[in-house]
Amino acid sequence: xxxxxxxxxxxxxxxxxxxxxxxxxxxxxxxxxxxxxxxxxxxxxxxxxxxxxxxxxxxxxxxxxxxxxxxxxxxxxxxxxxxxxxxxxxxxxxxxxxxxxxxxxxxxxxxxxxxxxxxxxxxxxxxxxxxxxxxxxxxxxxxxxxxxxxxxxxxxxxxxxxxxxxxxxxxxxxxxxxxxxxxxxxxxxxxxxxxxxxxxxxxxxxxxxxxxxxxxxxxxxxxxxxxxxxxxxxxxxxxxxxxxxxxxxxxxxxxxxxxxxxxxxxxxxxxxxxxxxxxxxxxxxxxxxxxxxxxxxxxxxxxxxxxxxxxxxxxxxxxxxxxxxxxxxxxxxxxxxxxxxxxxxxxxxxxxxxxxxxxxxxxxxxxxxxxxxxxxxxxxxxxxxxxxxxxxxxxxxxxxxxxxxxxxxxxxxxxxxxxxxxxxxxxxxxxxxxxxxxxxxxxxxxxxxxxxxxxxxxxxxxxxxxxxxxxxxxxxxxxxxxxxxxxxxxxxxxxxxxxxxxxxxxxxxxxxxx
Numbered sequence: 256x257x258x259x260x261x262x263x264x265x266x267x268x269x270x271x272x273x274x275x276x277x278x279x280x281x282x283x284x285x286x287x288x289x290x291x292x293x294x295x296x297x298x299x300x301x302x303x304x305x306x307x308x309x310x311x312x313x314x315x316x317x318x319x320x321x322x323x324x325x326x327x328x329x330x331x332x333x334x335x336x337x338x339x340x341x342x343x344x345x346x347x348x349x350x351x352x353x354x355x356x357x358x359x360x361x362x363x364x365x366x367x368x369x370x371x372x373x374x375x376x377x378x379x380x381x382x383x384x385x386x387x388x389x390x391x392x393x394x395x396x397x398x399x400x401x402x403x404x405x406x407x408x409x410x411x412x413x414x415x416x417x418x419x420x421x422x423x424x425x426x427x428x429x430x431x432x433x434x435x436x437x438x439x440x441x442x443x444x445x446x447x448x449x450x451x452x453x454x455x456x457x458x459x460x461x462x463x464x465x466x467x468x469x470x471x472x473x474x475x476x477x478x479x480x481x482x483x484x485x486x487x488x489x490x491x492x493x494x495x496x497x498x499x500x501x502x503x504x505x506x507x508x509x510x511x512x513x514x515x516x517x518x519x520x521x522x523x524x525x526x527x528x529x530x531x532x533x534x535x536x537x538x539x540x541x542x543x544x545x546x547x548x549x550x551x552x553x554x555x556x557x558x559x560x561x562x563x564x565x566x567x568x569x570x571x572x573x574x575x576x577x578x579x580x581x582x583x584x585x586x587x588x589x590x591x592x593x594x595x596x597x598x599x600x601x602x603x604x605x606x607x608x609x610x611x612x613x614x615x616x617x618x619x620x621x622x623x624x625x626x627x628x629x630x631x632x633x634x635x636x637x638x639x640x641x642x643x644x645x646x647x648x649x650x651x652x653x654x655x656x657x658x659x660x661x662x663x664x665x666x667x668x669x670x671x672x673x674x675x676x677x678x679x680x681x682x683x684x685x686x687x688x689x690x691x692x693x694x695x696x697x698x699x700x701x702x703x704x705x706x707x708x709x710x711x712x713x714x715x716x717x718x719x720x721x722x723x724x725x726x727x728x729x730x731x732x733x734x735x736x737x738x739x740x741x742x743x744x745x746x747x748x749x750x751x752x753x754x755x756x757x758x759x760x761x762x763x764x765x766x767x768x769x
Contacts, residue, residue, distance in 0.1 A: 270340050302337060309335045309344065310386030317355035320345040338406060350385050353393040381411075487581045487593065493574035497768065505529065506568050515561050517554060520545045533570065540570055606693040613711045614705050614752045622719065623712045626658055627690040631719070633658050649725040650718075659688050661722055662715045670734050671714045671741055678767050679707070689715075706749060706767055713745045 312318045313334040320334035336343040346352040364370045376396035380387050391398045401411030402419075409419050490498045490505035498505050501519055512519040523545040524531060534541045543566045550558055573663040610624050625631050634646040634656035646655040650667045654660055662668055663685055676683045686692050696711055717740055725731045732740060742760045749755050749763065757763050 263726060264281075298340065299369050301369060302342075304367065306335065306337065307340075308363055312355060312359050318344075318346050318352055318359075318611050341406065348380070348390065350390065350393060353390055355736050357394055379411075453454045467485060484593070489579045489581055491577040492529055492568060492570045494572055495533055495570065495576065496733070497576040498529045500532055501525055506564055511561075515557055518544075518546070518557060518561055519547055523547055529576075535572060540566075542566065561636060606690070606696075609693045609696055609708065610712075611709045614754070615748055616710050618750075619712050619716045623693075623715060626662060626715060626719075628692055629689075631658055631659055633661060646695050649722060650731075662689055662718055663692065665718075667721075667734065667737065668714070670717050671738065674738055675710055675714065678764065705752065705754060706745070706763075707744065709748060713748065717741045717744060 286348055309318065313332065315318060318334060320332055322330040324330035334345060344356065346356060359369050373395050376394065377399045378387065378391045378394060378396055379399045379401060379402065384390070387398050402416070403410050409422075415420070423602070432531055485504070488504065489709075490503050492498060492505055501522065502510050504510055507514055512525075518527065532542055532544050534543055542562065544561075544565075606627070610627060611620050614619060615623075622631070630636070634644050634659075637644050638646060648654050648656045648660060648665055650661070651665050663672070669685075672685065673684070686695060692711060696708070717737060721732055721737055721740075739760075742763060746757055746760055746763045755766070757766065
C-alpha cells in the first residue's frame with residue numbers, strides 16, 4: 256500500500272511550495288509535466304506503442320507506405336518516421352487509408368490517454384492531388400504543400416531552386432544592412448572628407464569660412480585625420496579662389512606656413528586664399544603679401560626666397576583650381592595608395608608579390624606574410640598580449656626572442672643566410688626587419704629566379720619549425736642538420752613545381768651555385 260501511494264505521488268500529484276515551505280500535493284489531470292526527468296523516457300515508451308500500432312495497420316493492409324530498395328533484394332517498407340517528438344506517416348491518396356489512420360489515432364488516444372493535437376497535424380501531398388481538401392476533412396487537419404520547412408530545414412525542393420536559397424539571401428541581406436549601419440556610420444566623417452575629391456570645388460569649399468561660401472567647418476585642416484590626408488594632396492593653381500595661401504600645398508613640397516614660419520607669424524592675413532594675394536596687370540602676375548611690420552635685416556633672405564618661390568608658380572587664371580593626389584597624379588585618388596601610406600609610412604607598396612607570387616606551399620607564404628607584418632607569436636608579441644613568458648631565444652640562448660632576431664639576426668639564422676649568399680656568390684648586408692628583406696629580395700640571382708625568390712620563405716620556415724620543436728618538443732637539430740633540412744625542403748618545393756629536374760640535393764646546389 257505504501258509503494259502504491261508513493262507511485263501515485265510521483266505520477267499523479269505535484270508538490271508546490273508556499274513561502275519556501277511545502278504546502279502539500281495536488282493531483283495532475285494530464286500526466287507528468289514536460290520538464291520532468293522521466294518525461295523523455297516515458298515518451299519513448301509511449302511512441303514505441305504508437306509505432307507498433309502503425310506497423311500492424313500497415314501489415315494488415317489498412318495503410319501503405321513506400322518501399323526502399325530493389326525488388327530482388329527484399330525492399331524495406333517505410334510506413335512512418337519518428338523525429339524527436341514529431342512523426343511522419345506515409346500513406347496512399349485513398350480515403351479508406353485515411354479513415355484507417357484516423358482509427359489508429361483514436362485507438363492510441365484510448366489506450367495511452369494522449370490525444371493528438373489536430374491543430375499541429377498537417378496533410379502534405381507529394382505530387383499533384385486534386386481532392387486534398389476533402390482528404391484533410393477526414394482527419395480534421397489542415398493542409399500544406401511542398402516545398403516546406405520541417406524542423407527548420409527546407410524539405411521537398413531541389414538544391415538549386417530559389418525556394419531553398421531565397422530565405423538565405425534575405426537573411427544575409429538583413430545582416431548586411433545591420434553591418435552597413437554599424438560600420439558606415441563610423442566611417443562617415445572620413446568618407447565625407449574623401450569623396451569630394453572627384454569634385455575639388457565642393458571639397459575645398461568645405462574648408463572655407465561661411466563668409467566665403469564655405470560651411471563653417473573651422474579648423475578642419477588641423478584635424479588629425481585631415482592632416483594625414485592633406486600631406487598627400489597638392490593643388491594646381493587656377494584662379495586661386497579655393498586654395499588656402501598659407502595652409503595648402505600648392506607652392507613647393509609643403510605649406511608655406513611650414514616652409515616660412517617666421518613670415519607666417521607676421522602676415523596680416525593668415526586665412527586668405529591665393530586669389531587674395533595675386534594681382535594681374537595685363538599678362539603679368541604680381542604678388543602682394545602684406546606683413547604687420549617692416550622686415551628686419553635677418554628676414555630679407557627669407558623674403559627673397561619666399562618671393563622667388565611664388566613667382567616660380569604657373570597660374571592659369573582662366574581655369575579653376577585643381578586638387579591632385581600625390582601618389583598617383585595620373586590616376587587620381589586611390590584608396591590602395593592611401594592605405595599603404597597609413598600602414599607603412601615612408602615605404603612603398605607592401606611587397607606582396609615577393610611573398611605571395613612565389614612557388615612555395617600556401618601555408619609557407621601565409622607564414623611569410625604574417626612574419627612581414629610582425630604578427631607571428633614570438634615571445635615579445637605574446638608579452639604584448641599580456642601572456643607572461645620569458646623573452647629568451649631558445650636557439651642562441653643569448654638574446655631576446657623577436658621576429659627579426661629569430662629569422663634574420665640569430666647566429667643560427669646567420670649560418671643559413673651566409674650559406675645561401677656564399678652559394679650564390681654575393682655579398683649581402685642583412686636588413687633590420689623582415690619586411691625590409693622582402694623589399695630588397697627582388698630580381699633574380701643565379702640561373703633561375705624561381706629558386707631565388709623561394710629562399711627567404713624556406714629559410715624562415717625552417718627556422719620557425721626548429722624554434723617550435725625546441726620550445727614544445729624539447730628536441731633540436733645541429734647547425735649541419737638544420738642546413739640539410741633547408742636543402743631538403745627547398746628541393747621538395749622546387750620539384751613539386753614541375754619546372755626543374757632535380758634528383759638530389761647535389762643537383763639543387765649545382766643549379767644554384769654561381
